Amino acid sequence: MVHKTHLSLSEWLNGAPWDIEQFYQQYSASGLGDAPRTVEDFSVLLAELQQHPLVRRRQVGSSYLGQPLWLYSIGQGPISVFAWSQMHGNEPVSTAALLDAVCMLLNDEEDTLWKDWSRLMTFHFLPMLNPDGADANTRHNAQSIDINRDASALQSPEGRVLHQCLLNLKPDYAFNMHDQSRFYTAQGSGLPSVMAVLTPPANSGGTVTPARARAARVLSHVLGYLPSSLQDYLSRYRSPYSSRAFGDFASSKGISCMLLESGYLGGDQTRSVPRKVVAMTVLAALDGILTYHHDNDVNYRDDAYWQLPLNVDDERVDVLIQHLQVAPDGSENFAVDVGINRSDVSPNGVVDIGDLRHLNGFVGIDARGLSFRAAEKVTLDEPVTLSQETYLEYLRQGQGLFCGESSLLNNTSGWPAIWQQKTGSDASVSGPTLGNQQVWFIANKSLRYAVLGDTVIDLERGESLNQYI
Numbered sequence: 001m002v003h004k005t006h007l008s009l010s011e012w013l014n015g016a017p018w019d020i021e022q023f024y025q026q027y028s029a030s031g032l033g034d035a036p037r038t039v040e041d042f043s044v045l046l047a048e049l050q051q052h053p054l055v056r057r058r059q060v061g062s063s064y065l066g067q068p069l070w071l072y073s074i075g076q077g078p079i080s081v082f083a084w085s086q087m088h089g090n091e092p093v094s095t096a097a098l099l100d101a102v103c104m105l106l107n108d109e110e111d112t113l114w115k116d117w118s119r120l121m122t123f124h125f126l127p128m129l130n131p132d133g134a135d136a137n138t139r140h141n142a143q144s145i146d147i148n149r150d151a152s153a154l155q156s157p158e159g160r161v162l163h164q165c166l167l168n169l170k171p172d173y174a175f176n177m178h179d180q181s182r183f184y185t186a187q188g189s190g191l192p193s194v195m196a197v198l199t200p201p202a203n204s205g206g207t208v209t210p211a212r213a214r215a216a217r218v219l220s221h222v223l224g225y226l227p228s229s230l231q232d233y234l235s236r237y238r239s240p241y242s243s244r245a246f247g248d249f250a251s252s253k254g255i256s257c258m259l260l261e262s263g264y265l266g267g268d269q270t271r272s273v274p275r276k277v278v279a280m281t282v283l284a285a286l287d288g289i290l291t292y293h294h295d296n297d298v299n300y301r302d303d304a305y306w307q308l309p310l311n312v313d314d315e316r317v318d319v320l321i322q323h324l325q326v327a328p329d330g331s332e333n334f335a336v337d338v339g340i341n342r343s344d345v346s347p348n349g350v351v352d353i354g355d356l357r358h359l360n361g362f363v364g365i366d367a368r369g370l371s372f373r374a375a376e377k378v379t380l381d382e383p384v385t386l387s388q389e390t391y392l393e394y395l396r397q398g399q400g401l402f403c404g405e406s407s408l409l410n411n412t413s414g415w416p417a418i419w420q421q422k423t424g425s426d427a428s429v430s431g432p433t434l435g436n437q438q439v440w441f442i443a444n445k446s447l448r449y450a451v452l453g454d455t456v457i458d459l460e461r462g463e464s465l466n467q468y469i
């Protein structure tokens, strides 16, 4: 049994409220910018890491397009830990968070976090397993293979590299690092999930194997460190066993694997908060690993992990308009809720209409006392440059549906211009419809909001609500 010789994170933080910002500012990766994604975005920091005296680097393979895949290692201890990130190329927060954690560990020259961590543990990490997908901003690799569904077939070079690393490094613990869609919530709370975690199943029965129990214990340890203000924003990922997925493969090999999904918090489009939370999670998990790995006598508590609410993705939209009155000519009035999603997801625009009380929105509009109003046409017969200012002038007069020659419109506003469909009747629209090709207003005596396909404009403030999503 190894006695605890290191200072735990909680002891280090003892006496002060956990100021995640301050801690992060002090130790985290510098020079990465707000939203690094591509090989080039991470190249300067990785080159610096390579020069660090405690860092060893070796090439373990190449991507399908021939980009090198590097494995970095720090420490020389017997406990083997292996982290990989961004196997889905369009999930770069995982890489930023991983490198933040590594930098915090390396920059902690006085061993504030742990005494002798490098003697107790070897931490291997493979940042950006899918560099081709990262450069193309795609989930899949350059063969259009989802690497995380290739753990059995091993048809991708990246999947083969990961498979070999898991077999050769024989890690005791692994971190499988991803980003998840902003629509995930902690079930029941309606709040966005800033981070979801999982000990992936090791078999089709979902048995809690000793390896999974160890991972659950480490994750429970992490949960004890995260600030109470965050607790409602954490969730437990759910996924049935699949031999095609690498986390499940690792669990089936007796590795205590932890899936970490960087989630989302409204109004934080670069995901700076999830990035910090995941970076801190890696550090707190390492603390848990160092604390518990050899302490098999203790009755560990892993219930914090199991009590996390499930991670679900059917309780959230970007903008939720509630209680909108619709008054069609000659028909009975009715009230609906309307859910709208931004154009970076599919489907987008108006995605649901009706009783949406089960949903939450990053932006909510209480439309009680407000009604739907169709937009009037803007017929173009001379060139128009559509800045936000000129667009707002049209919208504030109830106009917004463009018709005429589209080449006459130079739209510099950054907001979508919606064109009258060439087909279909010319009758005025009487209520919201699904899709992203409609422009309409939310109004009482005056016009309050304009809906331009997937974008909602606050006409009083003259701004798009997208920034609050």
Ligand SMILES: [Zn+2]
Pocket: 087, 088, 091, 178, 179
């Ligand atoms: Zn992923």
